[in-house]
Amino acid sequence: MKMKKYVSLFIVVSLIMVMLQAGCTRAPENSEPQPNAPDETSDLDGDGFPEDAVVGVALPWLGTQNWAEADEMFKTQLEAAGFEAIVQHADNKVPTQQQQIESMIQNGAKVIVVGPVDGSQLGSVLEEAAAAGIYIIGYDRLIENTTGIDGVVQFDSIKTGELQGQALLDGLAAKKGEGPYNIELFGGGPADPNAPNFFKGAMSVLQPKIDDGTVVVVSGQNEFTQCATLDWDNSKAQVRMDSLLSGFYSDMEIHGVLCPNDGIARAVITASEQAGQQLPVTSGLDAENETVKWIWEGRQYSTIAKPTDTLVSKTIEIIKSLQAGNGMPEPDTSVNNGKKEVGIYALPPLVVTKENEKEAFANDPGRLELLK
Amino acid sequence: MKYIKKILGGGLRDYTMVIALVVLTIIFNITSGGKMITSSNFQNLISGNAYVLVLAIGMVMVIVIGQIDLSVGSVAGFSGMVMALAVRDLGLPWWLGVLLSLAVGATIGAWQGFWLAKLSIPGFITTLGGMMIFRGGVIWISKSISVPAPVELKVFGAGYLPEWGPTFTGMNNSTLLLGIIAVAFFAFMQLRKYNRSAKLSEKTEELWAVVGRIGLIGVVIGYITWIFGTGRPGTSFPIPGLILVVLVIIYHIITQRTTFGRHIYAVGGNKSAAALSGVNVQRTYFLTMLNMSMLAALAGIMFVGRSTAAGPSDGSGWELDAIASVFIGGAAVSGGVGTVIATMVGGLVMAVLNSGLMLMGVGADRTQVIKGLVLLAAVGFDVFNKQQGRQSIIGRVFPGKRK
Numbered sequence: 001m002k003m004k005k006y007v008s009l010f011i012v013v014s015l016i017m018v019m020l021q022a023g024c025t026r027a028p029e030n031s032e033p034q035p036n037a038p039d040e041t042s043d044l045d046g047d048g049f050p051e052d053a054v055v056g057v058a059l060p061w062l063g064t065q066n067w068a069e070a071d072e073m074f075k076t077q078l079e080a081a082g083f084e085a086i087v088q089h090a091d092n093k094v095p096t097q098q099q100q101i102e103s104m105i106q107n108g109a110k111v112i113v114v115g116p117v118d119g120s121q122l123g124s125v126l127e128e129a130a131a132a133g134i135y136i137i138g139y140d141r142l143i144e145n146t147t148g149i150d151g152v153v154q155f156d157s158i159k160t161g162e163l164q165g166q167a168l169l170d171g172l173a174a175k176k177g178e179g180p181y182n183i184e185l186f187g188g189g190p191a192d193p194n195a196p197n198f199f200k201g202a203m204s205v206l207q208p209k210i211d212d213g214t215v216v217v218v219s220g221q222n223e224f225t226q227c228a229t230l231d232w233d234n235s236k237a238q239v240r241m242d243s244l245l246s247g248f249y250s251d252m253e254i255h256g257v258l259c260p261n262d263g264i265a266r267a268v269i270t271a272s273e274q275a276g277q278q279l280p281v282t283s284g285l286d287a288e289n290e291t292v293k294w295i296w297e298g299r300q301y302s303t304i305a306k307p308t309d310t311l312v313s314k315t316i317e318i319i320k321s322l323q324a325g326n327g328m329p330e331p332d333t334s335v336n337n338g339k340k341e342v343g344i345y346a347l348p349p350l351v352v353t354k355e356n357e358k359e360a361f362a363n364d365p366g367r368l369e370l371l372k
Numbered sequence: 373m374k375y376i377k378k379i380l381g382g383g384l385r386d387y388t389m390v391i392a393l394v395v396l397t398i399i400f401n402i403t404s405g406g407k408m409i410t411s412s413n414f415q416n417l418i419s420g421n422a423y424v425l426v427l428a429i430g431m432v433m434v435i436v437i438g439q440i441d442l443s444v445g446s447v448a449g450f451s452g453m454v455m456a457l458a459v460r461d462l463g464l465p466w467w468l469g470v471l472l473s474l475a476v477g478a479t480i481g482a483w484q485g486f487w488l489a490k491l492s493i494p495g496f497i498t499t500l501g502g503m504m505i506f507r508g509g510v511i512w513i514s515k516s517i518s519v520p521a522p523v524e525l526k527v528f529g530a531g532y533l534p535e536w537g538p539t540f541t542g543m544n545n546s547t548l549l550l551g552i553i554a555v556a557f558f559a560f561m562q563l564r565k566y567n568r569s570a571k572l573s574e575k576t577e578e579l580w581a582v583v584g585r586i587g588l589i590g591v592v593i594g595y596i597t598w599i600f601g602t603g604r605p606g607t608s609f610p611i612p613g614l615i616l617v618v619l620v621i622i623y624h625i626i627t628q629r630t631t632f633g634r635h636i637y638a639v640g641g642n643k644s645a646a647a648l649s650g651v652n653v654q655r656t657y658f659l660t661m662l663n664m665s666m667l668a669a670l671a672g673i674m675f676v677g678r679s680t681a682a683g684p685s686d687g688s689g690w691e692l693d694a695i696a697s698v699f700i701g702g703a704a705v706s707g708g709v710g711t712v713i714a715t716m717v718g719g720l721v722m723a724v725l726n727s728g729l730m731l732m733g734v735g736a737d738r739t740q741v742i743k744g745l746v747l748l749a750a751v752g753f754d755v756f757n758k759q760q761g762r763q764s765i766i767g768r769v770f771p772g773k774r775k
Contacts, residue, residue, distance in 0.1 A: 094683060095675070102416040103730035106407045120518040123680025124530035128410070131604070145520050145681050190516040191683060225515040231685070328708040338520060 012118035027358045029121055048325030049110040055319060056104030056112040057087040057139075058097055063289040064263060069308040070115070070139070077316055083323075092231065094118050098125045099101040111135045111319050118191040120338075135322050139315060142193040142344075144337040151328050151343040155306040155317045157194040159324070160349045161201020163304055164258065164283040167351050168202075169209065169283035169303035179214045181255040183280075184244055186268065187224050188260040189232035198285070199262050206258065215256070220250045234263040241271035249277065256281040262303055269299060287352055292361070292370050295354050302353045310347055318345070326348045389701065389717045389750075393724060400728030407731050408724075409634075414596075415610050419530050419678060422612035423448070423671040425716060426684045427694035428701075429623050430667035432715040433660050435698050436500030436627075436640040436705025439495030441661070442691050443484065443502030444668040449507040449687030451477045452672030456519040456682035466522035470673055477669025480506065481662035488741040489657040498661075507688070516684040521676045529677025531611035543601030544608035551597030558593070559586045612674050623712045636660060641708035696720055696743070721746070 040251075057074045059067055071087055078085035086104055090097035097117050102125060104112050112134055116122055121143050126136050126148030136143075138152030151298075172181045188195030209215045210222070221227055221244075229237045237259075245254065254272060257280045259265035265284040272280050284291055284303035294300040321329050331343025352360045361367040401408035427444050434441045455473035458464045464472065480502070487498040533546030541548055566582045600609040628634040635656045638646035647653050671690070678681045701718030703710025722743060729739045 001528075029698075030644070054452060086733050086734060087735070088730070091740075093689065093736075094679060094685070094735055098678070099416070099420050099726060100730055100736075102413075102420065103727065106410065106413050106416070106731055118679075118683045118685070120519055120681040121679035121683050124526055128530075191518060191685065192392055225517070228516060230511065230516055 007250060009192070035316075037126045048323050049160075051082045051323060052084060053110040053323065054104075054108050055083045055085055056101070056107070056109035057085065058100050058104065058112065059087065059089040059115045059139075060097065060117040061092040064261075064286065066140075066286045066306070066308050067115070069250065070312060072311055073312040074113070074315075077312060078319075081316060081320065083319070088116055092117055092218060094121045096204055098122065100127050101129065103131055105129050109134055110289065111137065111322055113137045113315055113319075114138040114143060114249050116141050119143050119193040122146060123148070135328070137315060137318060138342070140194075140311060140337065142149045142337060142342070146337070148341055149333055149340075151225070151318065151345060153311060153318065153345045154194070155311070155349045156346040157197035158201040158204075159346075160194075160285065160304055160306070161198040161203075162205050163201075163349060163351050164198065164260070164285065165202035165205030167302040167304070167353070168256050168258050168281060168283045169205065169215075171283075171353075172215070175281050175301065176255045181215045182218050182249075182252060182255040183215050183258065184219060184241070184254065185217060185222055185227045185229040185262055186237055186240070186264050188229060188231060188264075190225070190228045190230065190352070193233065195228065195232075195260060196224050199227070202258055202283075218252065218254075219244055229260070229264055232261065234267040237264040238267035238271050239266045239274045240273070245271060245275040245277065247254075248277070253278060254280045257283075259283050259285075261285040262288040262300075265300055265303070266291065266294065269294070272371055287361075287367070289367065289370060292357070292367050295352065295357060296371050298354060302351060305350045305352050306347070307350075312348060314345055375541060383580055388713065389721065393721050395715055396721065396724050400724065400731065404728065404731040408728055409599065411599055411607065413727065413731070414599050415532075415603055415607055417723055417727050418613035418616070419610040420727075421719065422610070423529075423615045423674045423678075424690060424693045424697065424723075425616055425719045426619060426667055426671040426674065427690060428697040428715050428719045429619055429712055430664035430689075430704055431621075431694040431712045431714055432698045432701070433627065433636055434495070434664050435695070435703050435705075436636050436659060436707055436710050437660050438629075438640045439488065439657070439660075440695065441495060441499045441664050442485075443480075443499040443506060444646065444664065444671075445687035445690035445692075446503045446506035446745075447477060447480050447668040447687070448672030448675065448690060449512075449682075450480070450510045450672070451669035452521075452676040452682045452686055453461070453510045453514050453519065453684075453715070455673060456521045456676060457513060459522045459584065460519055462750065469522065470525075473673055474669050475667060476667040477672075478662060480669075481665030484665060485658035485661035488661055489654040495661070503691070510686070511684045513681070514684050518681045518683040521679075521682045523680075525673065525677035526680060527611055529612055529674050531677075532606060533608040533611065533614070535606065535608075543598065544603075547601035547608040550609055550614070551593055551601070554593050554597075555590045558589050562586055566693075594634050612678070615670075615674070616710045620712060620716055620773060627712055632656070632659065636677070636703065637708060639707075692723065694719075697745050702750075718750075721750075 005021055010357050060072055062068045062071055067089070074087050075085055083135055086107060086109065088100045090100055094117050101112060101114065101122065105128065110127055114122065114136060116138070122143060123146040126143065126146050130148035136149050138149055142152055143149045192225045203267070203272060206215065210217060240365045254277055257268045259268055259282045262284040265282040268282055270281055279299060281301040284300060285306065287303045287305040291300055293305050295303060318329060328343065332346045334343045335344055350360060353370070357371060390541045392400050397408060407413060427448070431441060431444065452471040454476050455469040458472050459466055459469040484502050488495050493676040533544065535544060562582050562585060565581065627636060635646070635651045638651050639653050639656045643653055672687060675686060697714050697719035698710060699718070700721055701710065701715035703715065725743060725746060726739060729742060
């Protein structure tokens with residue numbers, strides 16, 4: 001019976017606490033209407049906010065190096081700038097990311113930086129944030145299908161694709177002698193709006209060469225949907241490469257593979273190695289540590305560096321402009337996301353091969369260390 | 373003490389999980405500095421978890437018949453994608469898309485029910501197959517690219533009730549009306565029960581205990597109404613939450629008050645005995661699976677409405693959230709035990725954990741670890757109590773139909 005006594009006592013106490021809570025929350029809600037004021041939209045060049053305001057950063061996952069770096073850099077650089085940083089990652093799950101953004105709104109964030117898991121599935125959550133007067137900055141990926149977005153910081157993805165295509169052609173000419181060259185094409189994760197753009201950019205360079213017979217896509221798989229790699233998952237790319245090699249290259253040599261990022265490039269190289277092929281020339285993206293080594297060893301031909309610190313510093317620059325009350329800076333270009341014109345802050349990507357590797361990472365001691 | 377006990381109408385131990393839910397909420401409210409119990413967070417909590425709870429309603433019935441459904445996430449993703457594609461590419465009006473999607477869900481359910489009931493393939497295998505088939509299917513039909521959903525659907529996933537009437541109430545009047553209806557309904561049911569038992573002269577309760585209970589529940593519902601109704605203007609009790617409440621009432625009645633509901637518990641408790649007493653086991657299996665997939669389709673639609681687009685990976689892992697809710701709610705792995713309302717409490721425990729840990733800034737990695745431990749603790753506690761020869765505590769949370 002004693003047990004019951006305690007339990008019921010507990011209920012009474014909790015009820016009282018809930019009641020007290022009711023009394024407490026009411027006052028601030030009425031006296032401080034600012035964060036929830038309905039007429040304050042994020043399009044206005046507002047009056048800025050305190051220097052120690054909360055800034056939320058919602059990242060998709062930590063599964064590739066660029067995101068892990070972004071996680072670390074946002075934490076340290078936002079704290080260094082005096083903001084209170086909430087940096088979370090969503091394990092590549094859309095519902096988790098939606099809830100994380102909502103909890104950032106709850107935590108009173110003034111700016112939320114979003115690297116979306118799926119660029120088109122955050123519509124109502126971001127509109128809710130915008131209605132609460134929060135600035136939303138897209139990070140690295142375009143956010144589509146919503147009005148609740150103020151601008152996107154990213155590397156120019158069409159340009160990145162063009163550079164990937166060009167690097168592949170340069171590599172083929174440098175390593176594989178005279179054409180025609182046998183190549184295969186890989187695309188990125190279809191849920192990421194950048195992925196089709198990379199592919200489009202690369203194809204704008206490769207298509208003329210395919211048409212004049214310099215390069216041949218042996219499998220004939222040259223549509224983005226045929227080449228896409230679900231979730232940017234390296235193992236899925238490796239499985240596809242394995243089957244391409246056994247299906248089309250049993251008595252033929254593969255010369256080059258268009259790869260949208262480094263993980264996929266390494267998967268492709270590994271698959272070719274296991275199939276007993278000469279290593280194909282590949283493109284890449286992100287300059288991951290392992291790839292930096294592979295390029296130095298001559299196993300992977302090229303990658304494209306999209307230095308995470310450039311991306312993070314540009315984002316923080318925008319946040320500081322917002323904090324000072326200057327609104328969003330003038331974007332470089334704009335793109336229609338299906339609901340509105342979104343300003344794009346485009347940063348230039350950089351092709352890295354063994355020839356320019358040392359200078360490319362001159363300011364990056366961590367990666368320079370790998371070039372031994 | 374015995375007065376409180378009488379008001380609550382039964383042993384206090386029957387309310388373990390509800391108490392856990394209240395305690396968790398309060399603890400998180402303190403540790404997050406008052407961010408847990410706010411209008412907007414409660415609204416988020418409901419609209420962000422309604423689809424999983426809808427799945428859990430179907431799942432508890434599947435688990436009670438002693439089966440399991442692993443395909444619900446894939447089915448939800450597939451049905452949602454069918455709807456988005458039908459509206460975008462075939463130009464159907466949005467409501468026709470919704471009906472089509474529910475029909476697709478029912479068809480899938482019939483397919484799984486056929487394998488389980490007619491061919492006696494265990495539910496685990498049937499639905500493992502379904503999980504692969506429909507995950508592949510959604511990627512196939514969408515070409516693994518997200519499809520924007522019709523804007524009207526946003527109402528189902530993230531909509532709020534309309535604002536109307538006088539402003540002196542200081543809150544959303546639709547929410548207020550709902551609260552008043554809920555209190556009135558509860559009072560009516562209690563008084564009717566009291567009157568009936570009085571007529572049959574089996575008077576077991578004093579009138580003051582009944583009135584006290586009505587008062588207590590009235591305060592609780594009133595408080596919840598107040599929280600939901602006083603958010604940012606234009607917000608109210610969320611529409612996905614309303615859909616959920618309606619479903620809970622319907623399915624509570626189906627499982628506790630109808631012949632079909634009794635058959636579900638009978639088949640789950642002892643299949644052979646049920647068959648011998650004239651229960652059509654195959655039909656019960658078939659209908660339960662059909663119902664599950666239809667609810668999965670509805671969950672998919674609600675999620676698409678919230679996300680404003682249907683994506684190729686929608687629904688991955690939802691089956692596990694739904695199954696966890698059911699077991700935290702005290703269902704038995706062997707079947708025959710579990711109720712819809714206890715499952716909702718189990719699901720809300722998970723939801724509150726999620727939300728509270730996020731507010732505290734705990735990452736998705738450690739949140740998973742904690743949720744896993746809570747699941748083990750809840751079920752382990754239950755099993756421990758059974759082994760000790762005592763009555764299962766969690767199993768008694770809410771009176772269900774048991775052997």
